[in-house]
Amino acid sequence: MSALAEVLVPARLGRPFRWLLASSWVSNLGDGIALAAGPLLVASQTDSAFLVALAALLQRLPWLVFGLWAGALADRLDRRRVVMAANTARAAVVAALAVTIVTGHVDVTVVLVAMLLHGVAEVFADTTTSTLLPALVRKQDLGVGNHRVQAGQLTVNQLVGPPLGAFLFAAGAAWPFVAQLVCIALAVVLVARIAASPAPDGAPGLARRAPAEHTHVRRDVAEGLRWIAGHAPVRTLALVILVFNVTWAAAWSVLVLWSRDHLGMSEVGYGLLTTASAVGGIVGTALYGRIERRFSLATVMRVCLLLEVVTHLALALTTTGWLAIVIMAEFGAYAFVWGTVSNTVRQRAVPQRFQGRVSAVYLMCLFGGLVAGQALGGVIAEHWGLTAPFWFAFVGAGVTLALVWRQLAHIAHADADDETPPTGHAAEPADDAAR
Template identity: 30%
Template sequence: MTTTTDEKSTGLGRNYWKLWSASVVSNLGDGLSAVAIPWLATAVTRDPLQIALVTLSTYLPWLLFSLPAGVISDRLDRRKLVAVMDVARFAVMGAFAFVVLAWQSDLSTPDQIADGTAQPPGNAGLLLGLLYLMAFLLGAAQVLRDNTAQTLLPSIVKKDRLEKANGRLWAAEVVLNNFVGPPLAGLLLGLAFALPFFINAGTFGIAAALVFMLAGQFAPKGKVSSGRINWRAEIGEGVRWLWDHHLLRSLAFLLGAANGLNAAAMAVYVLLAQEILHLNATEFGIMLSGVAVGAVLGSLVAHRVSARIGPGPSLIVSLVVLGGTLGAIGLLSSPVIVYVVFVFEGFFTVLWNVITVSMRQTIIPDHLLGRVNSVYRFFGWGALSVGTLLGGVLVVAGDVWLSREWALRLPFLVAAALHVVMVIYALPRLTTSRIEAARTAAEAEPNADREV
């Protein structure tokens, strides 16, 4: 494989900054949709379960397609896969933007939605069904795109620079996804409901063009399978490798639990923000931007924190703090204090991600990276769909036994309590000595099966 690098000026290479730019642009679009999609959902229905199903539609493809996606990314040119999936997302979001435009005159204003005076549009069920379909198709493209993108990065930068490269990537992604995109979406919704959807489609198109510009060959290296795909055998190889690697198996379980609990809490957070914190669309976007502030700080120092206290303690502290932030959000009623809590959540989320993603990219053999990564993300991201459904069910059940306010708070408090169990599970497993042993084994036997 050949890549174009400019070590003196960047230290990471031109290809890295092209990929970085593509990620920045597409994450701006993701930040717009993070506010626009739930706000549109609340314009159509106030049912917590139906709103949670919008998020479920986005995450369900991780359960259905993540394992086959790993096989595909271990066989085909990874650059082309990422770019083609961005083209697909451009087409889906662009088509849905025209759907919203067609309904736009019948939708309540964002302020009416925020103060609870919104009325459902005509044919609300049809619009809601199209929203579910759009979310599912976007999620399906994202599964193959994101899994492949993580396998692409080790072909662009050296292994000893992966933590730095991932940190810079995460910083840019979170800033655009949480700091710039959500507040901008709130402003755009006030101008026209369809506007953030059109701009989101454009960001996917630009990202695809940037990825197509990567120089070099990005086919998988090593013992690559060819010929007709034996889905069961090739998926099984990735599953067995991860299952036999005790450290990565534990991390996969923990990621699944953490993501599932966070999804349960955040599934109907838009209702908590509207009904308890009394936020409008712009204020809701600003609230979510707190995650970006913490993420930027975390991305700048994550590799230093890991080096100073060790990757094991860094991961344990991250789990403890993330559980605490869920509990705090579930109890607080001050938007200012909740914003500060989101800052802490962003910092420790990035600290966890930089360490664990870099670890996977270092430890897993390149010819298995797509499949093992997909199995890992099957646990981590597949749990999002289960958690989202659980969150909606908890609120619906809470509405029967509790007040509306405490029903909306309930998923956060349950998630925080279960984080205690996660920390107990993690303490003997996520130690610096085990992490370093895994890295040493990977360097000694780069293409062999390993048990750590």
């Protein structure tokens, strides 16, 4: 293995993780392409602001409707096969949409239906994919594994994919969806390769125990919810994610108007705000290994959440565009670190048999928080001005952090309560290059 490959994907993580990581990066490239091409396609079919907004809602609504069921199925079926089937369904939807574009039969109704169906398949694909990493690597390597997955999402989904999607759409409306179709198909092939190699010693692996008795999916859902309700650290972390996504989305829902009307920034300036957050994420990517080694998880969690509170305050107070760009870069850096740490803490604490259901609840908190926050942000801005959502976010996030501050230490080490601790090797030392 080359030195570069060892830096990107340490050998100790095992070959199955490499297939999973490659699948994640390829799939995220396709999603990044669609991130730009989807809205462009909707806008090319209608001038209605309501329909444009509805398209975004239809992609998130399935999380609230099917999230719990997706989690239950992930815990009772072969997870690798569920991911492959769900991604195959996504590919079928994208292929059908591309055909309607090429044949000239596309209209806004077709696009909206395609986005809804794609969103439903994505719920099952993403929920189950999130359970694969903790099954393929040892607990002590979850931080490294999440770091590599998050880094790929940042670079290909947010930096590479959207510009490529816009370029392909300019060349022809069908091309970005053909490219997304190729990416999804390749991701399915890569996931299929996971079973070809055993997981490292000490990793749970994808093998699942047969259920002791036949159960209904509703019973599995209820069992998962009871487990979360009875596990204080996991329950509290889910509530933190819900509240912080409500406050974040409330502020960010008016970001484009705030930058234009409050800061006097142009369209290019608004683009620089989003670019700055991605650049900050790259900085967070570069620093994460050192942060994880030098600071406790509890300290990292507290600092990240505190920076979120301070960021809302700073954006509420700032009146200059260049300072807002600096703040957004800082946001991108800590947001990447928080995403990696929160996923790692959750995956370490949750037994394998509950990974799907707990992951589904977390994703529902994330998307539910985004939907609720966006609705609140618009109402707040209409009544009290464009800076009001940032003040709302500052107060809401600040009060929440104060309430959970002392509990974060217990949350960070919730894996000590795991009733099925992993067996195998102890934590291996890792040098800078491996992290």
